[in-house]
Amino acid sequence: MTSAQNVPLAQEILDEVLSGVPREPLYHYTTQNGLWGIVKSRGIWATHHQYLNDIKEFVHAKEIFREVLAKSAKADPLLKGMCGAMNGEGFERVNLYVTSFSEDPDSLAQWRAYAGGASGFSLGFDIGATVLPSPFIVARCIYDEERQREKVVSVIAKLLSRLRRLPPEIIETPQSAKPYLYLFPRVALHSFALIF
Numbered sequence: 001m002t003s004a005q006n007v008p009l010a011q012e013i014l015d016e017v018l019s020g021v022p023r024e025p026l027y028h029y030t031t032q033n034g035l036w037g038i039v040k041s042r043g044i045w046a047t048h049h050q051y052l053n054d055i056k057e058f059v060h061a062k063e064i065f066r067e068v069l070a071k072s073a074k075a076d077p078l079l080k081g082m083c084g085a086m087n088g089e090g091f092e093r094v095n096l097y098v099t100s101f102s103e104d105p106d107s108l109a110q111w112r113a114y115a116g117g118a119s120g121f122s123l124g125f126d127i128g129a130t131v132l133p134s135p136f137i138v139a140r141c142i143y144d145e146e147r148q149r150e151k152v153v154s155v156i157a158k159l160l161s162r163l164r165r166l167p168p169e170i171i172e173t174p175q176s177a178k179p180y181l182y183l184f185p186r187v188a189l190h191s192f193a194l195i196f
Contacts, residue, residue: 025124026101026138031116035123046097046136049194058096061148061193062086065185068152078163078171079156081181086189094186097136098194101125139195148196155192159184 028044038044049058066086073080102110105122115121127138142148163171163180170176 023103024127025105026103026127027105027110027122027124028099028101029107029110029114029120029122031114031120034116035121038123044099046099049094049096049098052098057196058193061152061196062189064145064148064152064196065156065189068149068156069185072156076160078160078177078181081174081177082156082159082185085182085185094190096190096194101127101138137191139192141195143196151192155188156185159188 030038052058066083069079069083069086073083100114104110105124110122111120132138142151163184166180170180
């Protein structure tokens, strides 16, 4: 589950490109203290992406996005402009949050990583009946790098399609086009970065 800014664009991209809603129920592995916190607060906490166990999770998606853009940038000035959006200081300081679920109710790896040894819990949730805060979405993680690249290629194609629908006077003027060339790829990346 991830939270993305600019939900309409993010949701459109996820709906069209990153389809594949996980089957239900989904399981959340936690410790005794985690279970108590869930019961007491009647909710599951999400973690900011900068505090995940693996800090490369967000950066990994950005690197794939950069790589795919760089391969095609010479052929299309819009892609060249989008390449600049993937550079720059502070790019990772976006507010993205993630909560992990598994389709497996009894995964040894999940027990070891999240359930605190022998005293943890695997909690099953009917995601369709779960109330999610408005910016949160449920998306299946993609672990295969070839599939990740395929998804990024699809996302870039969707972005180009949207950019080409803008009035020509915006796209053909570098100063006018720059906000779109920077905003569209960043919002798209934010919408799926944490599922890679």
